[in-house]
Amino acid sequence: HPGKLTFASGGNGNSLHIAGELFKSVAGINMLHVPFKGNVPALTAVVSGEVDLIFSAASPVLPLAKAGKLRLLGVSTKKRLVGLEDVPTIAESGLPQYEMSSWYGIFAAGRTPPDLASRISSEVNKALGVQQVRDQMLRQGIQPTGGTPAEYQKFISSELAKWGNVIKAANIKVD
Incomplete structure (x- = not known):
């Protein structure tokens, strides 16, 4: 039933929306995007059963999963997450070309x-x-990764290209 399966996001063009669009493309399925005004209302809609699923960073869903309010179907990273070793990657589940991860970095002005x-x-x-820092991050579903500014710039450039292609292919417009 194409378009019957729904996925929530915190709004048109946000990372959860784009992750869902990549999944649709890679899986070759049609899901209906249901945008909300923020990620918290989107998660609430999934927990209540109003919407079928959500693509999310680990930290906001871990407490809900531990409480039995959400079921973790897969992680979108290349490797299984520390602390969630029993949750397969989406690639392991049959979509090897799907990979999406949230990333954080420290940025300084260009004149630095x-x-x-x-x-x-x-x-x-x-x-x-x-x-102690690593353990705290891992408990929140964050995989600490270091590197040089040049490595990070290269990573960001590749991410911009990848997600730019997804946005164009899905014709995503920001509200």
């Missing part, structure tokens, strides 16, 4: 001297190496 940017990067990498 390169030596200062390198020092900040070095300090962040040191912090990510502290086991």
Whole structure:
């Protein structure tokens, strides 16, 4: 029944919407996008059964899953998440070309001297190496990953290209 399966997002053009559009494309299925005014109302709609599913970062859904209010069907990262080893990746479930992960970074103004940017990067990498910091991040469903400013710039460029293609193909318009 094409278009009968629904997925929620926090609004047209947000990351949850785009993740759903990528899934539709890769899986070759038709799902109806149901936008809400924010991710919390979108999650609430899924928990209540108003909408069938949601693509979400791990941190907001983990407490709901632990309470039995949501069922985790798969993780969208390349590897299973620490602490969620029993939840398969979407790739393992039959869609090897689907991969989506939320990422966080530290940004500075373009005029920031390169030596200062390198020092900040070095300090962040040191912090990510502290086991207590790593453990706290992992408990929230965040996989700590360090690197250099150049590596991060390369990653961001590839992400912009990937998601730009998804946005164009799905003809996504932001509200």
